[in-house]
Every structure is written in structure tokens, then in C-alpha cells.
Amino acid sequence: MQFDVVIVGAGHGGAQVAVMLRTQKFEGSIAIIGEELELPYERPPLSKEYFAGEKEFERIQLRPARYWDEREVTMLLGKRVVSVDPAAHTVATDGGETIGYGKLVWATGGHPRMLSIPDGSLPGVQGVRTRADADAMKAASETARQIVVIGGGYIGLEAAAVLNKAGKKVVLLEAQDRVLARVAGEGRATGVRLSDGTVIPANLVIVGIGIVPAVEPLVAAGADCANGVRVDRLCKTSLPDIYAIGDCASHANDFAEGAEIRLESVQNANDQANVVAKGIVGDDAPYHAIPWFWSNQYDLKLQTAGLSTGHDQAVLRGDPAVRSFSVVYLKAGKVIALDCVNAAKDYVQGRMIVAAGLRATAEQLADTGTPLKELLI
Numbered sequence: 001m002q003f004d005v006v007i008v009g010a011g012h013g014g015a016q017v018a019v020m021l022r023t024q025k026f027e028g029s030i031a032i033i034g035e036e037l038e039l040p041y042e043r044p045p046l047s048k049e050y051f052a053g054e055k056e057f058e059r060i061q062l063r064p065a066r067y068w069d070e071r072e073v074t075m076l077l078g079k080r081v082v083s084v085d086p087a088a089h090t091v092a093t094d095g096g097e098t099i100g101y102g103k104l105v106w107a108t109g110g111h112p113r114m115l116s117i118p119d120g121s122l123p124g125v126q127g128v129r130t131r132a133d134a135d136a137m138k139a140a141s142e143t144a145r146q147i148v149v150i151g152g153g154y155i156g157l158e159a160a161a162v163l164n165k166a167g168k169k170v171v172l173l174e175a176q177d178r179v180l181a182r183v184a185g186e187g188r189a190t191g192v193r194l195s196d197g198t199v200i201p202a203n204l205v206i207v208g209i210g211i212v213p214a215v216e217p218l219v220a221a222g223a224d225c226a227n228g229v230r231v232d233r234l235c236k237t238s239l240p241d242i243y244a245i246g247d248c249a250s251h252a253n254d255f256a257e258g259a260e261i262r263l264e265s266v267q268n269a270n271d272q273a274n275v276v277a278k279g280i281v282g283d284d285a286p287y288h289a290i291p292w293f294w295s296n297q298y299d300l301k302l303q304t305a306g307l308s309t310g311h312d313q314a315v316l317r318g319d320p321a322v323r324s325f326s327v328v329y330l331k332a333g334k335v336i337a338l339d340c341v342n343a344a345k346d347y348v349q350g351r352m353i354v355a356a357g358l359r360a361t362a363e364q365l366a367d368t369g370t371p372l373k374e375l376l377i
């Protein structure tokens with residue numbers, strides 16, 4: 001088999017590369033190789049509406065099956081790429097197939113990081129990344145009486161909120177090495193033991209402590225990798241004709257003062273996918289997008305624009321008591337990020353002021369009577 005463009009990973013980024021290539025009138029052949037059996041689907045609902053049983057799987061598919069047929073995107077699903085031969089321009093799958101490419105796009109995301117402790121992968125300890133993970137978590141939670149969620153990041157908090165609303169007894173632990181010692185149990189997880197010896201009983205332990213980028217075949221092929229595959233502003237790796245995007249791509253980010261980071265968000269996967277698709281059709285558009293994130297927990301909509309790392313000032317805008325407010329982060333007087341809670345207007349306008357590198361005083365930013373965009377004038 002040979003394709004002009006082979007995309008490894010049928011997730012958010014991989015799907016968007018194919019969509020954007022066809023939107024850009026790319027007429028070459030395209031194949032997407034995906035380890036999972038499903039056509040590309042949205043991952044965020046796995047810890048939200050899908051997990052809560054409020055949305056059927058069909059409703060979280062990124063495109064209906066006929067979309068891919070009509071646009072002649074060949075889906076090679078249930079196949080894992082195990083090696084890349086950059087000189088021969090081929091990849092090999094776990095089933096022993098060799099597939100040739102003109103351009104290769106690596107969009108493999110990552111695998112959930114599990115607890116690196118004895119018994120950290122016992123039955124009853126569950127990571128969350130795929131539909132299969134969410135289904136397993138849903139099934140186990142139906143009979144579980146006590147659930148421990150490890151990791152106070154978005155995914156852990158969202159899962160905890162869903163379970164709590166469903167009336168489950170949930171204990172959430174913020175994952176820090178010095179807190180957690182080991183999961184206790186024989187045969188199946190029965191609880192979590194903390195460093196002070198406390199044991200929290202559990203029938204189900206949900207682990208949400210980030211991902212390990214899925215880049216082994218590229219590392220073996222000689223790609224420059226650090227925390228993920230390193231890419232330039234056009235999402236090119238150090239290997240010829242191989243791009244990388246999304247959660248697995250480590251890039252210098254303009255909104256982190258050029259620091260090399262990986263972003264784990266749908267928006268980043270889509271933005272980098274667009275950069276690659278445009279690059280392949282000869283319309284280079286370097287990556288320069290303001291990072292943004294969202295999360296839904298209970299009745300709260302959390303939205304973040306920009307990256308707050310390194311801020312030296314945080315200004316509260318609004319009143320947390322009325323459950324609608326923002327925190328504006330500044331560095332050396334410049335607005336670099338906002339966290340907005342049930343404050344959609346601040347979020348939308350916040351993206352504009354971060355993009356513009358607005359300088360404003362704490363008094364100006366705290367004044368809810370003045371829309372943020374007016375500070376730009």
C-alpha cells in the first residue's frame with residue numbers, strides 16, 4: 001500500500017489534517033492509521049457527557065462514516081504503527097503490513113500515565129484516554145461503592161464531578177509523589193495508601209495524572225525527541241517529510257516566551273493540523289495560536305486563555321460568591337492569561353487582550369463595569 005499522505009493516529013489532530021487537506025483541495029491519496037477501532041471521535045466528552053451517559057457515542061464522532069468515504073480518506077483502523085523507516089518512506093504495523101508514504105503526519109497523542117508503583121495497574125485501576133477506557137470506567141463505577149480519583153487535573157475533577165452527581169462516594173487525591181505511596185490490594189485494587197499510612201478504601205481507582213507521549217517508533221527512527229517529538233514552527237520533525245502534531249508534539253510556543261512545551265488540548269491539535277495541511281499544499285503558515293482550554297464541572301464552565309506560567313501578578317475580576325468571575329494574570333505589567341469561571345465574555349475578550357499583549361493596571365482589569373476589549377482602545 002502506498003499513499004501520498006499517511007496520518008498515524010485517528011484522533012483529533014489526525015482527523016483534522018485529512019479534513020483540512022481536502023478543504024484545501026488536496027487531490028492526492030490520504031490514509032489514516034489508527035490503533036483504536038473507532039472512527040475519529042471527540043475525546044473531551046469521555047470524562048463529561050459520554051461518561052455521564054448524557055451523549056451516545058454516535059453523537060461524539062467527529063464526522064459521520066460517509067464523510068470519510070465521500071472524501072476518499074482511507075481508514076486503516078485497529079492497526080498500530082510499530083516502526084518508521086524514514087529512508088524508505090514506509091511505516092510498519094503490528095499486523096506486519098508495510099505502508100508507503102509521501103508525507104507522514106504523526107498524530108498519536110499519548111497513553112495515560114499510570115502510577116509507577118507496585119500494583120499500580122491492578123484490575124480496578126483505570127486510566128482515561130479512549131472510548132474503551134471510558135466504557136470500562138462507566139461499567140466499573142456502576143457497581144463500585146467507593147471510588148478514589150487520583151489527579152486533581154481537569155480529567156480527574158470532571159470524572160469526580162460526574163460520579164459525585166451520580167451519588168457515588170468519591171475521594172479525590174491531588175497526585176503528588178510525596179502524598180501517594182502505593183496502591184494497596186491483592187488481586188484487585190482495594191484502596192490507596194498515602195505516605196502517612198492512611199488507607200482510603202476503594203473498589204475503583206481512576207488515575208488522571210497526564211500522559212506519556214506515544215512516540216516510541218519515531219524515537220527509534222532517529223527523530224529528535226525530548227518531551228515528545230520536537231517540531232519547528234511548521235510542525236516538521238527532524239526527519240524528512242515527517243510532521244508531528246497535537247499532544248505528542250513539543251514545540252516552541254510564542255505565548256510561553258518561546259519555551260518548548262507540549263499542549264494537550266483539542267484546539268492545539270486542530271491548529272497544528274491546519275498548519276501541516278497547509279504546509280503540504282504549499283501554503284506555509286507558521287504555528288502561532290493563543291492556547292485555550294475549557295472544562296465543565298457541575299454547573300461551572302471554566303475557560304482559560306493564554307498560559308499563566310511565570311506570572312507575577314494575578315487580578316481578580318468579579319465576585320466568586322456569585323459564581324461568575326475571572327482571574328487575569330500579568331507578567332511585568334502585560335496580560336498573559338485569564339482563567340474565567342462562568343464568564344464567557346471575559347474569556348472571548350481575554351483572548352483578544354492576550355493576543356494584543358495588553359498592558360493594564362490591576363484597577364482597570366478588576367473593574368467589571370469596563371469590558372476588557374475596551375482597554376485595547
Ligand SMILES: Cc1cc2nc3c(=O)[nH]c(=O)nc-3n(C[C@H](O)[C@H](O)[C@H](O)COP(=O)(O)OP(=O)(O)OC[C@H]3O[C@@H](n4cnc5c(N)ncnc54)[C@H](O)[C@@H]3O)c2cc1C
Pocket residue numbers: 008009010011012013014033034035036043044045046047079080081082107108109110128129130154155214217245246247248263264265266267269292293294295296
Ligand atoms: C478524558 C479526556 C478529557 C479531555 N477533555 C478536554 C477538554 O475538555 N478540552 C480540551 O481541549 N482537551 C481535552 N482533552 C485533551 C484532548 O482530547 C487532546 O488534547 C486531544 O485529543 C489531542 O489530540 P491528538 O490528535 O494529539 O491525540 P488523540 O486525540 O489522543 O489521538 C491520538 C490517536 O492516535 C492513536 N495512536 C497512538 N499511537 C499509535 C500508533 N503507534 N499507531 C496508530 N495509532 C496510534 C491513539 O490510539 C489515538 O486514537 C481531554 C482528553 C481526555 C482523555
